[in-house]
Amino acid sequence: MSFRNPQPPLNKKGKTPPPEETFEEAAYLKQLGEKQKTVSIKLVDGEIVRGWVEYYDRNMIRLTREGAPNLFIFKHEIMYIAEGATTKETPQRKVRAEAAVKPPSKVAKAKAEAAAAASQAPLTPESVEG
Secondary structure (H helix, E strand, O other): OOOOOOOOOOOOOOOOOOOOOOOOHHHHHHHHHHHOOOEEEEEOOOOEEEEEEEEEOOOEEEEEOOOOOOEEEEHHHEEEEEEOOOOOOOHHHHHHHHHHOOOOOHHHHHHHHHHHHHHHOOOOHHHHHO
């Protein structure tokens, strides 16, 4: 006995897929430009550039940077735009990195020392059988 009906009911409508465009891109870019918010733009080739959006149109964005030349970036070259990211390493990554170098606990140290001592003990027929 199957739990599912092999054919879907004919009167039930399927979900419609989300639209390709929400038409909110222009409003978002306008907001970023007016507030001169710092953004990080990741390009399709993996490069990340930082600055603020000074100008935009249908095909490109002008990114203004301090201490570096301004960039005109084609929109088809942009993977994503993130607000407020000013450093390469986010605070979460720093915390994870610090946790990775945290010294081992006393229990972990004792286990490691016991394993090292056991590996250095000579093998005898009695130790293998027991």
